[in-house]
Amino acid sequence: MYLNQFLLLAAFLFCVGVYGVLARKNGVLVLMSVELILNAVNVNLVAFGAFHNTVVGQVFALFVIAIAAAEVGVGLAIVLLIYRNKQSIDLSEVDLMKG
Amino acid sequence: MDWFDSWALTLATFLPVVGIVVLAFVPRAQEQLIKTVALVTTIVTAAVGVGILLNFDYGAKGVLQFDPGKKTWIDAIGSNYHVGIDGISLPLLVLSMFISILCVIYSWDHFPEPHNPKAFLMLMLVLEVGMNGTFVAQDLILFFVFFELVLLPMYFMIGVWGGPNRQYASIKFFLFTLFGSALMILGFLALFFKAGNTFDIPTLIEQAGNIPHNTQLWIFGGLFMGFAIKVPMFPFHTWLPDAHTEAPTVGSVILAAVLLKLGTYGFIRIAIPILPEAAITWAPIIGGLAVVGIIYGALGCLAQKDMKRLIAFSSVAHMGFVMLGIATLTDFGINAAVFGMVAHGLITGMLFFCAGSIQERFGTRELARLGGLLVQAPKLGWILGFCAMASLGLPGLAGFWGEFPAILSAYQPAAGLSEPLFRFYMVVASVGTVFAAGYLLWMYQRTAFGTPKEEFAKEHIHDVHGPEWLAWAPMLALIFVLGVYPRFLFGVTDEAVQTVTAAFRAVGGP
Amino acid sequence: MLRNAFLIPLLPVISFALILFFGKRLPGKGHEIGVLFVGGAFVLSAICAAQWISRPADYLPPTGHAEAAAVEGAHAAEQASTEAATDEEHPADGEPAAEGEHEVEPIRKAEVREVVWFETGGVEIKAGTRMDGLSVMLVFVVSMISLLVHIFSTNYMHDDRRYTHFFAALSLFTAGMLVMVTSSNTLQLLFGWEMMGLCSFMLIGHWWEEKNNSDAALKAFFTTRTGDIGLLVGISILFFAAGHTFDTETINQTALSGTISSGVLVAAAAALLCAVVGKSAQFPLHTWLPDAMAGPTPVSALIHAATMVVAGVYLIARLYGVFWAGFHIGDGGINPVALIGGVTVIIAALLAFVQNDIKKVLAYSTVSQLGYMVMALGVGAWTAGIFHLFTHAFFKGLLFLGAGSVSHSVHSFDMKKGMGGLKKTMPVTFWTFLIGSVALAGVPPLAGFWSKDEILVGASGNGYPIFLVIGLIGAFMTACYMTRCVYLTFFGEFRGHGHPHESPKAITGPLVVLAGFSILAGFLNAPGIELFSKWTENTTVLAAGVAHHEFSIGLAVVGTLMGVLGIATGFAYYVRNLGPHRLTQRNQAALTGYKILENKYYLDRLYTDMVVGGLKGPVARATYWVNQNIIDGVLNGTAAVSKAVANFTYSVLDQKLVDGLVNGAGAGAEEGGSALRVLQTGRVQQYAAFLFGAVVLMGGALVLFV
């Protein structure tokens, strides 16, 4: 097996995730796309771990998973809050930062 | 005292931090306690300063002392915690501590609106950290951090406690200086990459000679911008009058007494010894701007209606003398510059104190509305006259030793510089002394002589009071003592200055 | 005492500090301190003078053109002085015989004491005293005049608003002059010089409540300070030219040794001359001096007799080597020093005729006399110049104090409106004033005659006939206007108000003492005695080879005649109403037919013009006009122009251009900001898209190009 096959797949997942983050306007879907990105990173970590013959890659992947869980928790809470305030989770309508 | 040798400078720099922490826990309402804590902090810091003065090895003023060696600080960029002082930094460090105490004393009973002594004094202590740190830093990044550290408290001092136009002034001050700093840090980075991946100043002084001449010129240009704005030299001075006019009295005093010195100190400590070749090329330009500043500042003064603004413009002129001394790149000149820095710190600081007190008493600084100060508050009037005389460079008072030797040294600048050009500068600078007499005495005539204007004639103006005496007496005494016996200062700086110019003589000497 | 001469300036300094801090609490409001300490200084100076006179004249200095010793300067030479005997073996070939009958005689060795003041650039700068004949003489004169002025002031200033401060400033003023004359180097000299500038500012503006007075104080300070540009530059040039030293002796010897290039030397001398012109009120910077009369009269006496204005003359005398070599004074051509002196003599004397204020007459007279001194130094008559300084101090001090005494009594300075006929009511003042006037007029055997005569001898002997003529004309005019002054003040009818009375002892005492000196001082250097020139000779003068000339009886007679003629003219005109009156009337009537003659005030001025003789009148008026309009006008114009320039610089350049650029940068940022505002939709995802887009672009660039 080539190292690159994992890396390229991860890159693909990452780009798809980026597309999702940029193009989706439903808050939950954006969060899902973020999960894609995180998983792409995890694949990278584990692949490099295997390549360098060390467990550190896995350890970090585990940390990332833990953080992802936290992120999703907080993220969904925010989405809920937005929904409650605006009766919508359409991110296009969330433009409080408009200059 | 080995312990003291290695810790003195760190203590001197960071003791105010302790004060800040303590202040943070004192409730805002307990003003007396807050003031006491601040005063004690500055006094203890100054006590360390006195310890340094006593333990300073006066037989080796040219070498770095109290240097505990490099301690790794930011390993990734090779920046170390490296402090040390020599004969040039010592007087400035002591000056900075000294002024800090006096400022705390002066503000004892008159904090400017919106009052809040806690925040004010905390900012003042932060300022002291930055000032002391700048004078002891021997590492470019460390220097930079301290150099920038003073910006913030001063910004808030002007922006919060300042006059009516404070927001414009504080922003202008901040942006102008920051702009210079940006170019300066570029210069530092260039030095790092071109001269052996180090930020250590003594090492750089040894190694920077290898940088190609053209590159040196550019790097010096960056440093020049950073320091020249801080000085401030013509034509980068326009932030100064605004900042001074709007700043609270104590802010003006610190600004004039110490902050401006950071720029000139940077020239002497960093730009010139590290890049002597570039310094030679740049010196005529610096000298030219300096004398333009002398005349220009004086003309600016003559057109002023506001007392504080006038004094601010006079700073431009005085720093012109300092820069002229530096531009000659000679022992005489740089000695004069260091002396000029200290003298200007004391004298202009005092002038700002006076202006502040006058404003407090009369509620205005407008020259046209003042008059007859000698009638209503004779002691204040005398003190103002004393400072005006000192400021115009009367022999026997400190200002003279910053002015005359600078003029003297311009007659024979360092080898490699154009003598006719600098002699021309010398004559222009001498004309500047007459101008100085002009605007200062004119100001004095307008404020102190004559009889009080009608609107104030009936008011009771109280003369100099306790905290003012406490804060001023040491400064007045120093102005006089240094004026009569300049050896106190020349004796300390001379050797260190010779090491600075030695790095230079190796390049430009015959 | 010569070694401890530093005590002399120190005493008045202490006095200043004591008066300032404790004066108000003392019963005498501080005058006792001033009198005591300045008196102490006087006693010490007297001891100094005595020691100097009794000092054996056994020092043989190296001659001026001797090569090596000169460069090494005074110190080396003095250390070698114990072996002075060996100098006699020194071949005297360096001294050109052409210089005349002058041969090297032993003189008194100067007493130098120095300490290291500070070091800069590895050069030790020393402070110290240098007591030679010149300094001793001046120390004596200064402390004496100052003491008398102090005593005089205790009564004269008695009810003054700031009695204590007045004495403090008076002491400091004295100290400034003493510091200057005792100093061994130019830097310390500058100290004293500026101290006096400060004190003159304080004292001229003593009654600062009135704007006129503070204006006068400012004018004095500015004018002298303008001259000081020259002093700063000159000292700087000489510091380097003489090999990194401020030492006056070394500077003189180096200048005379010819090792300094002539260009540098001329520049230095010209720069110093500027300072002299400013401080000693020489043409064209003399305008401050009459205005300085705004100060109290004792101050005027001090300024005019012993301090301040004399400082410029002293500077030339002290650094004579520089002037001598820089302007080639010995060669007999017209040089700037003599020229300025000569012009001042005439112009100031003319002005003295048109004044009604007694102090202004005396002020212009001082300017004129200073012109004499400068001219004397310029024509190479060094001894004559400082001898005139010496004698002038006594009688000018006397005249000013006398004027003070008069005004104390009549409360006015206007000779025409406030005085007249005081001869009977103020006999002591009258007689002493008369003695002073006669001395000033140069009537033998009073002091002024001897010194003026010596100047004339010097001018003719050194080949400056034109300055001889100027000197004679000046002598005539001086005698004439002093006659007018004395007549207006003391003769005729009293024209003022109130009842004039003789002044108390504190005022008349000093007058009597000074009158005594005015009579006797001249004999010190009378032919056959010539003690003064022996006492004051110093190494510089010897090295320069200043020529001495024998007393000439013919010249003395001519000089005396001019003085007497002046007095006679004045007497004839004022007292006897002779001569020119009718001439004037006829001329005016014939030529213009005006009835202006009925206008008494106008007539007065016209007569005054006629006294100086026909066409001289318009000249004097023109001079006064030039004085008031052109010179003063240039000063005022310069101020106005610089103010205009300043306003322009400030309001246009600074506020609009430079500041405008800065603000423009801000405005530019704002414009750009509003342009970019369109992009700022507030939608985070769009930002993210831009962010990633930018990252991709940069990353791509990195991949492609690196």
Added chain:
Amino acid sequence: MLAQNVIFGAIALAMAAAALRVVTTKNIVHAALYLVVVLAGVAALYILLAAEFTAVVQVLVYIGAIVVLFLFGIMLTRAPIGITSDLDNNQRGLALVVSLFLFGVLGAVLNDAYGSTKLASDNVIQKSADVGNSIFQDYVIPFEVISILLLAALIGAVVIARRD
């Protein structure tokens, strides 16, 4: 070797397709389900890389917890269950261009750097025990920090979402 490559190919294809569907599907619930496929694929990749502990955690945490959380989120926000055309915003084109370019750059870089690097086939198998040791010895402080982070996230989520 071949078998591994074949399996990898299959998983990769499935994952790629599922990932694309996650960001393109018009049914929000379907998106969540496609996400499950991707996550499972990632777990399978872990196993291929002999990281079975991580694979198990992936399944437990992601599929077991996070996806369920998503589904709750969908329900709580009353998202339209069923097909809607309103899930994308109006910058799809921009997003597409950006992500394609991103992939291009990444691919170029990876190809350049690791074009022919092989994973060693005789990998010593990383035992789960090693992972545990590493976490609790070398990385114990980050571990604790993450614990606190989780706690904070928990509290934060409650505070934010609380109805008051």
